Amino acid sequence: MDKAGISGSIIEEAKVFAEKEIAPLAAEFDRAGVLPRYVIDKLAEKKFLAPNFPVEYGGLGLDPVSYGLFTEEIGKACCSTRSLITVHASLVGETLLRWGKEAQKERWLRAMAEGTKIGAFALSEPEVGSDAGSVKTAYRRGGGGFIVSGRKKWISFGEIADFFVVVASEAENKDQKTTNDDADSEGQEVPGSRTAPKKRKVSVFIVERERDGILARRIPGMLGCRAAHVSEMEFKDVAVPEENLLGKEGAGFPYVAGTALDHGRYSVAWGGVAVAQAALEAMVGYARQRSQFGKKIHEFQLVRGLIGDAVTKTHAARAMCLKAGEMRRDGHREALHETAMAKYFASEVALEVASDAVQAHGGSGCSQDYPVERFFREAKILQIIEGTSQIQQEMLANFALRKYHKKVPGTFLQG
Amino acid sequence: MEMMQMISDFIEGHIVMSDDNFKLKNEDKIFELGFLDSMFALQLVGFIEEKFGVDVNEEDLDIENFSSVNNIAAFIQLKKESRDG
Numbered sequence: 001m002d003k004a005g006i007s008g009s010i011i012e013e014a015k016v017f018a019e020k021e022i023a024p025l026a027a028e029f030d031r032a033g034v035l036p037r038y039v040i041d042k043l044a045e046k047k048f049l050a051p052n053f054p055v056e057y058g059g060l061g062l063d064p065v066s067y068g069l070f071t072e073e074i075g076k077a078c079c080s081t082r083s084l085i086t087v088h089a090s091l092v093g094e095t096l097l098r099w100g101k102e103a104q105k106e107r108w109l110r111a112m113a114e115g116t117k118i119g120a121f122a123l124s125e126p127e128v129g130s131d132a133g134s135v136k137t138a139y140r141r142g143g144g145g146f147i148v149s150g151r152k153k154w155i156s157f158g159e160i161a162d163f164f165v166v167v168a169s170e171a172e173n174k175d176q177k178t179t180n181d182d183a184d185s186e187g188q189e190v191p192g193s194r195t196a197p198k199k200r201k202v203s204v205f206i207v208e209r210e211r212d213g214i215l216a217r218r219i220p221g222m223l224g225c226r227a228a229h230v231s232e233m234e235f236k237d238v239a240v241p242e243e244n245l246l247g248k249e250g251a252g253f254p255y256v257a258g259t260a261l262d263h264g265r266y267s268v269a270w271g272g273v274a275v276a277q278a279a280l281e282a283m284v285g286y287a288r289q290r291s292q293f294g295k296k297i298h299e300f301q302l303v304r305g306l307i308g309d310a311v312t313k314t315h316a317a318r319a320m321c322l323k324a325g326e327m328r329r330d331g332h333r334e335a336l337h338e339t340a341m342a343k344y345f346a347s348e349v350a351l352e353v354a355s356d357a358v359q360a361h362g363g364s365g366c367s368q369d370y371p372v373e374r375f376f377r378e379a380k381i382l383q384i385i386e387g388t389s390q391i392q393q394e395m396l397a398n399f400a401l402r403k404y405h406k407k408v409p410g411t412f413l414q415g
Numbered sequence: 416m417e418m419m420q421m422i423s424d425f426i427e428g429h430i431v432m433s434d435d436n437f438k439l440k441n442e443d444k445i446f447e448l449g450f451l452d453s454m455f456a457l458q459l460v461g462f463i464e465e466k467f468g469v470d471v472n473e474e475d476l477d478i479e480n481f482s483s484v485n486n487i488a489a490f491i492q493l494k495k496e497s498r499d500g
Contacts, residue, residue: 099473133453251476254453255460262457333461336454398431398452 007066010051014070017046018077026078029227030374033218035080043081044115048074052089053097057105058113065325068270072318075274079378080227082274086267086386087156088112092119092165094263095204099247099256104206108163120161121260122152122207122233129154130391132261133202133253137235138171145241148205151234158216158231163208165246166235167257170201202252206244213238224377262336264386265343266328269321272346272382276314279350279357279375283310286361286370297360306356313353317346337399344392347382354379418467418491422484425462429455441484456481463487469494 021042029035043049052067053059062070075082089112096108096119111117128135137150148168152158207214213236222230247256284307287298297303324342327335354375358365365372383389419441427439430450445451459481460471469491480490 099476101473247473248476250478251473254456255476258453258457262454331461331465333458333465336457340454395452395454399454401431402429 003063007062010060010062011066011069011073013046014048014051014073017042017048018073018081022074022081023077026081027368027371027374029078029080031226031368033220033222033226033229035084035227035229039081040084040115040118043084044113047113049085049115050089050093050109050113051085053093053109053113057097057109059109063325064266064328065322068266068321068325071267071270072274072277075271076278078227079225079271079275079374079381082267082271083156083225083228084118086264086271087121088119090263090267091121091260095121095165095246095256095260098259099251101243103243104246108206117162118157118160120155120157120164121264122155122158122164122166123257123260124152124154126151126153126232130388132167132257133199135167135169135202135253137166137168139168139203139205139240140171143239145239145243146203146205146245148207148235148238148240151232153232154219155216155231155233156225156228158233159218159229161209163206164214164233165260166205166207167252168203168205169199169252170203170250172200201250202257203249204246204252204256205240206246207235207238207240208244211238211240224374224379224381261386262339265392266321266324266339268382268386269317269324269339269342269346272343272348272350272379273314273318273321275350275375275379275382276310276317276346276353279354279372279379280307280310280314282370282372282375283307283353283357283360286357286364286372303360306360310353310356313349317342317349320345334399337396340387340392340395340399343386344389344396347379348389350379350382351376419484419488421466422487422491425459425466426451426484429458439484441488443484444482445484446478446482459487463491467491467495469498 022039040049047058047060050057050059051062051070053061055061071082071085074085093109093112096105100108108117108119112119123132123135125136137148137152139146139148148166150168152166155164158164215234215236216231219230219232287303287307288296290297298307320342324335324338327338354372357372358376361370361372364370367373423439423441426445427437430437430439432450439445446456463469464471475490475494479486481487
C-alpha cells in the first residue's frame with residue numbers, strides 16, 4: 001500500500017474507533033469531567049497518541065493533511081479527547097520534534113507515543129493569556145541547573161500529565177540592566193542602531209511531575225471540554241536540570257513557544273471542523289425525524305436555510321484547514337498565517353453551526369439529552385484557546401497589510 | 416542578489432508601518448523596533464532554511480543570531496561554512 005493508502009486506512013480506523021469507543025461515552029466524560037485512563041490506554045494501543053510522530057519515535061508518521069483529517073474524526077466524537085491529542089501530540093510533541101535535543105526526543109517521544117508519559121503545555125497564567133511573551137513564572141540559575149517558580153492557569157490535562165513544557169521568564173536581577181541602551185550582546189554600543197526597551201529572556205523547560213514543588217488543582221465548572229482536566233498549577237522553587245532546557249536559553253518566545261502555538265492552532269482548527277460537522281449531522285438527523293404542523297421540520301424553508309448555511313460553512317472551514325495542511329506539508333512559509341486563518345475561521349464556524357443546530361432542535365437543543373448542547377459549549381472554547389479570535393484577527397491584519405499593500409515610494413498608508 | 420540585500424528585503428517585506436519610505440539599517444535590532452509580530456520569528460527561520468539551504472536547529476536558537484541583518488548574514492555564512500566543511 002502506498003503512503004496515501006496507509007494514511008487513508010489510519011483515518012478510517014480512527015473514524016471507526018471514535019464512533020465505537022469514544023462517541024457513545026463523550027456525554028458521560030463531559031458530565032463526570034474525566035477522561036478515563038482506559039481511553040488514553042486504548043488511544044495509545046493504536047498509536048493514536050502520536051499520529052503525527054515519525055515512525056522511528058513510535059508514531060504513525062501522518063503528514064499534516066492526514067493528521068488534520070485524523071483530528072477531525074476524533075474531535076467529532078469528543079472535544080476533550082481531541083484536546084488531549086492537541087496538547088500531547090501537537091503542542092508538546094511537535095515542539096519536541098522541532099526544537100528538542102536528540103536525547104530529549106529519545107527520552108520523551110517514544111514514551112509519549114506509548115502513553116506511558118502524557119505531556120501538557122504550561123504557558124497561560126492567572127494574569128497572562130494573549131500576551132504570551134510576558135509570563136511571570138520565573139526561572140533563575142541554581143542547583144546545577146534552573147529553579148522555576150510561578151503559577152500557571154488553564155493548563156489542559158495539568159491534573160494528570162506526567163510532564164510539562166513550561167514557559168518561564170528570567171528572574172529579575174536588580175543589578176542587571178533591563179533596557180537595551182543600544183548595546184549588543186557583549187554590552188558594546190552599536191552606533192546608529194534603533195532599539196526599544198528589551199524584555200527579559202523567556203525560556204522553555206521540560207518539567208517532570210515527580211519533581212518537588214509541583215501542585216495541580218482542577219478548575220471546576222468549565223464551560224466546555226470539561227473532561228480535559230483543565231488545571232491551575234503552582235511551581236514552587238522546582239529544580240530543573242540543565243538537560244531539561246528545551247531550545248536555547250532565551251529562545252522560549254517566540255521560537256519554542258511560537259512553534260507550540262502554531263501546531264496547537266492547526267490542531268484546534270481541525271477541532272473546529274469536527275464540532276461543526278458533528279453539529280451539522282445532529283441538525284440533519286433531528287430535522288429529518290422531528291415533525292411539526294403535520295410535516296417534518298426539514299421541509300420548512302427557514303430550517304432548510306440553517307442546514308444550507310451549516311453545510312456550506314463547514315465545507316469552507318474544512319477547505320481552509322486542508323489548504324493550511326498542504327502548505328504545512330510542503331514547508332510553505334505562509335503556512336503559519338494560513339493556519340491562523342483556518343483556526344480563526346473554523347472556530348467561528350463551529351460556534352455558528354452549533355448555535356444553529358441548537359436552534360433547529362428547539363427546547364431539546366437546550367437539554368443535555370441531545371449532544372448539540374455540548375457542541376455549543378465546546379465550540380465557544382475553540383474561539384479562545386491557542387489564541388483568541390481577536391488575536392488571530394490582529395495577526396492576520398498584519399499579514400494582509402503587508403501582503404496586499406502596493407508600495408508607492410514617497411507616499412504613506414491612508415487611514 | 417546579495418545575501419544582505421535578500422535578508423533586508425525579506426525583513427522589510429514583513430514590517431507593518433505607515434511610512435513606506437522606512438529603510439532598515441543592517442545594524443538595526445529588528446525585534447526591538449516593534450514593527451514585527453511574533454509569527455515573523457518563525458517565518459525568518461523558514462526563510463533562512465529555504466533560501467540559503469541551511470538547517471536551523473535548537474543549538475542555533477541564539478537570539479543574537481537573528482537580531483539584525485548583519486547578524487543573520489554572519490550566522491548564515493557560518494552555517495554554510497560548517498555545512499560545506
